[in-house]
Amino acid sequence: MKINGRAVEGEVEPRLLLADFIRDNAGLTGTHLGCEHGVCGACTVQLDGHPVRSCLIFAVQAHGHQVATVEGMAPSDSSLNTLQQAFHECHALQCGFCTPGILMTMDAFLREEPDPTPERIRSALGGNLCRCTGYQNIITAVRLAADRLNC
């Protein structure tokens, strides 16, 4: 499979989760496991551009597909992309454990819906748990990113 544009190969047990493949085989530990049963959304990555829970997919199911993770978002080592920057500026994270999954979910959401209302963002965020922030600043950050991406 390709992860963030880089080909990653491996021979794995059928039961290996995509999340474990990304973390252990590809060494990309930005994708976090919060529940391993598809509720919390921390492990969200994009599979062929669509947000998916990498704890509910086996690695073999991603064979030959394109996977995007949080590590592929920033344009360079010394910069953040628009959405990441907005999270930073709006205090949209505290412990940061859920943040990669939320960024991947919201990145795909903004592609689909580039000019969402706060209510639409709130609803799109409903599948990602955050225990620290109370969500309000995340919604503000996504709206700020939308404004910047649209100008």
Add this chain to the structure above:
Amino acid sequence: MKTTADRIDPVAINGIGTSPLRKEDWPLVRGEGTFIADFKRPGLVHAFVVRSPLAHAQFPSIDCTATLAAPGVLDVITANELPDRGRPIPTRQFADEGSNRFLQRPLADGVVRYSGEPVAVVIADSRYRAEDAAELLDIDYERLDVVLDPDDAVAANAPLLRPDAGTNVAGHLLVEMGAIDEAFAEADLVIKETFRIQRHAAVPLETRGLLAEYDAETESITVWGAAKIPHVNRTILARLLGWSDESRVRLVELHVGGGFGARGEFYPEDFLIPFAAIRTGRPVAWVEDREENLRATNHSREQVHRVEMALKKDGTFLALKDSFINNTGAYVRTHGMTVPALSVSMLPGPYKWPAYRGEFRSVVTNKTPGGTYRSPGRFEINFVRERLIDIAAHRLGLDPVDIRRRNLIDRTSFPHDLGTLYDGHPVIYDSGDYELLLDKALPAFDYEGLERWRSEPAAGGIRRGLGIGFFVEKAGPAEREYARVELNDKGDVMVYTGAASVGQGVETVLAQICVSHLGLPYERVRVIHGDTALIPEGMGAFGSRATMLGGAAVMRASKQLRKRLLDAAAEELEAAPADLMLSPEGVSVVGAPARSVSLKTLLSTSAGVIIEEHRFVCDLLGFPYGIHVAAVEVDTASGAIRIHRYAVAYDIGRCVNPVLVAGQISGGFAQGIGGALLEEFSFDANGQPMSASFMDYLLPTSEEVPDLEVLITEDAPSPLNPLGVKGAGEGGTAGVGAAIANAVSDALGSEVTRLPLSPQRVVELAGE
């Protein structure tokens, strides 16, 4: 005369009172954080903790033969393998002789007392294979009778968790002030009510985890994955290992995915994983899965209160009496009696009570052991007291705001000694102006407008309600904190603190405090925490203490450093210290920049670095206070509660970073919503947990947490520390159960006496 501190402009350097972008964020938004599951060591092997499937059972032995022979398995550890068959994990707070009979050992030895109790550890070359092999363990469990409900635990003939103790009561405390019987005798009205708060917990989004590595050559162990109180846990681990020299133990904190009271306490695994590393000679990693987390990590909050309140007709409070049972679960863990003791010592809240009598019994039952959760003991009692006051107001026909205002502790009576004790610390409200906060909060939140909204007709089946909750929070102590500030000749500042990060932004806040008193830019400061090898002592991060005590220590060390540096420069430049400016390049005379000396020169005699340390000591607690206002719409058919508006006013003495404080309040509020409406650990009649996944244990999502209005005030700085801060971590949670329950009671005209307000319970209440 100007002092050197006058030369510092906190706004220009992102100091106290400003909201610079957080120091913590950059790696976290890039996916470059190092949480415990991200951390690896060469030769790493994996542990799986085998847990009891039953809530109460005995097992004569464990047959490990098949497990040991399974592929990839290195070791299996049961109580047989532990020194002294496992030494009891001590309490670190609120120790109590009686409760020592109920301490947990790292592994069950013949008897399990809750579903989820560790009985063995399997070490294998992968977590997958360790779990496979664990299936092969042969354990014959013989069921014992269970006791689950706190009232049942104290009943005659209750099954005993420790027959040798002869009781399920692990702790008991009675506090009494004033002439309670006389006060009740002269009352115009006595309200008597029972309130129940459900078992729920911190549930940080990152589960617990550890990686331990033993160095046979130096006979020392390093444990990564520490949180909250690394130094305290180092002492406990050394003691359980039987090592007298605790410098052989190093605990290291990595990124921590939320704490909220539960993460970072010393659990059985905090002994078992290092012990496995010593036994196997390999680095051993363990990461809790979510099911384990919901069964094994501290639960909290389960209390039943039986309260009586005496009043005069005009609404004047005369006396308050409470007898409650706290369900601490199967064992007394590290917090000892902390939670019920906070409840009993702080129930009086912000009001004058001529007499108060509070009593708790903390009982063991066959449920997961308990500990603290954000606003421990206070979320519970704020619900109890504020509900009781509304019930009284309804009976007397008084306005809920008026009855509170009439009884608030007067602004002239601070410091206000409540007369109670918390873990040896007298509960003396350090400062406050409660009425002023009420006067500010009501107009800020347009309370009059909300009252109008409440009385307007709503759609069919919808009823509107308005509720208020007034409370006093606590901050600190853990009586001391350490800071070391180092400046090198390139102008870089290192701040070492004994406080810890659980994701709250402590690096940012301590850097702001440092620069405000040192006078160098925020960008030049790095904050180091959570490594017992780099920091000689520390009390960590809990109870809203990190800014209060950690901040005060950093402030003093920074001031000392500035003074030393400017005194040296003053001599060099033949100028008064007050006329000098410090910059990352060096020190110069104000108005005469050519008269300057570089840091390189100034620090040339001290190897290019200047260091100052401070240990800040404070025995007393700080008491921030706040008001929650909730306006809700209740659908009497579906039981759904829609929050129309919610607002929190909080006086925290002094606010170091307004954006971070608001973030603490918002996040705390979301957790309070969980506690008021959603979260509940339920058990079946056999003690099986029914809420061991996120499909059954409901954390609030973005759709349940409305936008929050926040008013932060600084009207009552704490006299207990030089910053005046009181800690701001818990007020967002403290009043949610109270305010929501009051609003729902108001909407339904029926008194809420238990949490959570699930749709089913709301429908039942609506039918009453």
